[in-house]
Amino acid sequence: MSEHTIQMDKPIGETRLDRRVQDVIGKGVARHEGPLKVSGRATYAYENLAGDGKNVAYGFIVTSTIGAGKIKRIDAVAALGKAGVLHVVTDSDGPRASADPGDKKPTAINGQITHYGQPVALVVAESFETARDAAKLVTVEYEPTEGTYALEDAQDKAFDPGQGVMPSIVKKGDFDKGFAAAEIKFDQTYTTTSQSHSAMEPHACVAEWNGDELTLYGCYQLVSTNVGQLAAALGIDKSHIRMVNPYIGGGFGGKLGIGPESVFAAKAAKVVGRPVKLALTRQQVYQDTSRRTDTIQRIRIGCDRNGVINAISHDTLCGNTPGDTVFEPAGISTVFLYDGENRLITHRLAEVNVVLASAMRAPGEAVGMLALENAMDELAEQLGIDPIELRKRNEPKVDPQDGKPFSSRMLVECMEEGAKRFGWADRSKVPGARREGEWLIGTGMAAASRKNLLQKASAKVELRPDGSATIETDMTDIGTGTYTILSQIAAEMLGLPLDKVAVTLGDSDLPQAPGSGGSWGANSSGSSVYAACEGIIEKIAAKLGVEPAGLTLKDGTVIADNKQTALTELLAGEPITVTGTFKPGDAFKGTHQASYGAHFCEVAVNAVTGETRVRRLMTVAAAGRILNEKTATSQSYGGQIFGIGATLTEELVVDPRTGLIVNHDLAEYHVPVNADVPQLEVVFLDERDHAASPLASKGIGELALSGVGAAISNAIHNATGIRLRDYPMTLDKVLAGWAAGKQAA
Known part of the structure; x- marks a missing residue:
């Protein structure tokens, strides 16, 4: 067995995946383990x-x-x-x-x-x-x-938690000075609840x-x-x-x-x-076990009368159990999403006697973009500018925080494509103007972003004498399609039918991968499979006495110098085994990498009860190469549904006397069910990010959640004229908004 390592110090350029000789990469292939799970044969x-x-x-x-x-x-x-x-x-x-x-x-x-x-x-x-x-x-x-069970009661003792997945404080320029000098000043506070x-x-x-x-x-x-x-x-x-x-x-x-x-x-x-x-x-x-923390977030934006931002600040307070310093990085997208010379993003942590707060799908963006994208909608209304136009006017050419070039960035394209498909130009621009019986109808949108996170990963690939291949890595599959995606990568690289590739995952005796989390899984572990396959191809080329670039592998055969040879014949009873390792390098460090998207939503709000129903929800995303259209779409559906829950139904209710979570089961903690979810639509823009990995792909599972709730809440405002800033936006809060004379609630 040999080893083959790829360290990404520069964009990798065109690869065998771009040639698509076997034509399996990117296809909507059904998950390999799906039949095992639905038939009870998958062992949990x-x-x-x-x-x-x-x-x-x-x-x-x-x-x-x-x-x-x-x-x-x-x-x-x-x-x-x-x-x-x-x-x-x-x-x-x-x-x-x-x-x-x-x-x-x-x-x-x-x-x-x-x-x-x-x-x-x-x-x-x-x-x-x-x-x-x-x-x-x-x-x-x-x-x-005596314990402390509410974040509000602990905020006076909040502290700087230091370095987490991002620094607790990120700044550039002089925010206070820039904000004070701004022609238009926006300053609002948003709250999100604990989630399970x-x-x-x-x-x-x-x-x-x-x-x-x-x-x-x-x-x-x-x-x-x-x-x-x-x-x-x-x-x-x-x-x-x-x-x-x-x-x-x-x-x-x-x-x-x-x-x-x-x-x-x-x-x-x-x-x-x-x-x-x-x-x-x-x-x-x-x-x-754990939860997502509740947050109190203050957004301040200073801009001119044309909406061009000069000062932006995002301050977050979150909580955790005594001794745990992990904080929710709610400002992680605010660091780079919009331009602005003067910037201040801070995070403070307070100790509360409630179960541990830890990472939950899209940690940071999931709640941070609820506040940021609400704020951008409010600012657009204050200025009389279309929300998409306001975002376009503040589109940075490079990372506004450190000046690094973007490896790729298609946020504007996502917003424009979504607007065209959704019929954004035909929406009612006046809040509360569209009504169908007792239902008020509104539309909203929000941007989406999720940093591309890469990790070192290893995988062992063996090309067997019978022309089949095996992949072994301790990478996990939590329902995201890892088994299938890794087999697609190996099949495309080695020119094999998908049913000739077997994958073994989730065993610590196997080569180490970063696991499933942070939307880094497929890109990182998939790149290690790519590296192993590159090593196998080099050995095949050596057997034939040609350069690897001169090989074409398809349908279990190798073509070189106009001669086609079956892999079984070439291997002659001997397997080729390579452990591939992928390491992020200067290409990752030298560019700012993220996935981008835009969400568009239509809601109906009952004018009598205050109930909100999502009627249409569309996500347009650019996340590099889509490795499997079916699993990526499924992941995006999951993110959209997650966003519906965070906005309308999900809230961990903590007894302020004891810290008991009152609604500690699926009967009372209301995740969205079938009746809460409309027909969803997901659109992927064609993109290749060759600096992101050898696969030219980026994460999608968490991008699909980031900002969804803001699109829904902005639609609620468009429907009712009520501006809600406290998630989840349950019907009692809508009714309270009406009772307050359509003032912010």
Whole structure:
């Protein structure tokens, strides 16, 4: 086996993917694992049969009933006396698991309670039912302290959290001076609520020890990172842990880091000497894992009477549990989306005794663009300028923060194409002017952007003597289509039919990839597959005594010097195996890379009840090469639906007395259902970003969410004349706006 590394120090130019000889890249290929999932043949975490499948024990977590304080004593005598109970694991003096990948060194609890529902013990029994019943017999004596459960109550003690996925403070020029001198000044505050990831599969795992070696079957998004987190939590070297996550039933960021179930199950399995299965209940998922923080965001814009921005500021306050410094980078797109010489983007963090806040789909943009794109709509109305025209007047030629060139940028093209397809020119420009019976009709739009994030990745590709190929990497698939996309890349590069390529994912024994998250997965891991295939092609060329560029691979054959040879004949019984590694280089560092888009929305608002219904929703996106049109479209649908939820229905309600999440299940936490979602439309513009990766592609899954909610809320204003700035925009807020005489609510 050999290795082949590609480091992107300059744009890669035209590649075999551009030639499309096999013509599978970019096609709308159905997901490989789809039939496995719908038929029940895909094995999820809890379904793994460890050992002989008969000696498995079951765990049930005991959680705290206070939101702040200290554990004085845990009494498990009654639980241990119940028939079938094997052990009770307590964690009052051990490390805790963090649900955020940035927390590489889990901190010790030492008996401290930082939020309601915090896991404090695990009952292990012969059956799930016995463990669940015995968990009710465990009593915990606490020493409560006064907690802080609302972000507003903690803002006076907010602090600068320092470096996160972006610096907490980004500035250029003199914002205060520029804003004071502006002809037109805009200054408004927007709020967003806490949200839940609400993946269909709950957090679950099966832990099994073989001597000092731990195998954990889990459902985590970043395998190589997660192994390190679990090793730190258990106090062992990560070389003793194998993590297996072949199928994951959704994550949306909630499974970026390990959850409490993995640490508890691993500890329990060691003690009882048997594999231990542990799944969180739906209520525990909401209360014990993580959430998206609520935010308070202030947007200030100074411009001239033509709408040309000279000063822009975005200040964000968010919260997290005591000791956790991860913050929501709400201003991450404000840094580069619009021009303006004087700029100030700040983030402050306040400690609240509510479950951990971590990354959730499009961390930063998902909530930050709700505020920014609302503000741009309000400013356009204040100036009497079309919202698209205002954005075009502030389109930067280079990154306005650091002057780097854009690797590619098609924001204007997305807005123009969307306006044409949606019929933007025919909309009613006067709020509240269009009515159908008791329904007020309005339209709105918003820009979309998502930074392109690249990570180092490796994959092993083997071209086998029978003319088939295999791909192995610890990359994961959370429903995004990784299995299929990687097979498409290898099939296109090696000239193979898709059914001749097999993919193995989600095993920490395989070459390391960055995992699923941040919209970096397909681009990064796909580039490592590309690199491995390039190495294989070089070896094929050497066998034929020609240059690699002179090879054409198609339908299981190689064409060189006008001679066609079957791969099976060329290989002569010997496989070619290459581990490919992709590394971002100067091309990434020297350019500003992002995906762009525009959302257009039509809503109907009931003039009697205040209910909002989304009637049309269109997204136009430019994200480099689309690797699979079907999976990219599906991802975009998911982002649009996510945006509907964030704008109209989703809100984690926290009891201000205890920190209990009141609506901790899918019955009361209202994710959009079929009746909430209209016919969606997604349009991809043709784009190649050859500085972004060898694939010339960029992330799409999170771009599709960024800004959706602002398009909806701007449409609500166009329909009603009410300007809402507090998400979600539920009917009670619409009614309150009317009651206030159509003033801002």
